[in-house]
Amino acid sequence: MIIGILLAALAGAVVSLQTVFNNKVNEKTGSWTTTTTVLGMGFLCSFIVSLIVEGKNTFELQHLQTWQWFGGVIGVGVVFCLVQGMKRLGPTFTISIVLTSQLGTALLWDSLGWLGLEKIPFTFNKLLGVLVIIIGILVFKFGKGKEEKS
Incomplete structure (x- = not known):
């Protein structure tokens, strides 16, 4: 782990x-x-x-389903x-949105068990975790803190 x-x-x-x-x-x-x-x-x-690393196995693709391509x-x-x-x-705001979107989407796909994923039960705590991250991003981007004087 x-x-x-x-x-x-x-x-x-x-x-x-x-x-x-x-x-x-x-x-x-x-x-x-x-x-x-x-x-x-x-x-x-x-x-x-x-x-x-894999040699000729690189070319063994016959077991893929169409959507997997x-x-x-x-x-x-x-x-x-x-x-x-x-x-x-900018980089920080973009990546924070990307990561939150990844987490939210992964939660949805896991909870529904789509595309052969093991279905993981949706819980309020998981949703709360995503919402806390979203709130953190909003505070990070729009929160007004003490500005450092240079």
Whole structure:
């Protein structure tokens, strides 16, 4: 469990860092060029690592259902939306909204057991947890605290 927590924390940190990188590329090129570059480099890197780690098993895809092929298509939307969100909201506000949306959506999908997920009972405490995060984001973004004097 500890390794899972560490890997999830690392993924969160890297996603935030990637979003900053993507935003910088977007400043020089454009949203669709950024999306193409990011996903193209991601494909190249993951393909090479897959060949090294899994070898010929990289090409054994016959057991996938049709809908399972669309993760990459969804990734295009993810990168494009993140780049646009960063441009309009900045990194911290964008990532906080993204993470809250991920949590809320995951709660919905888990609770309904969609796409073969193990159905996990919905509870008020889980909903409350998501709402507390939303309130935290609103306080972070719009709360007026003492401003530091420089």
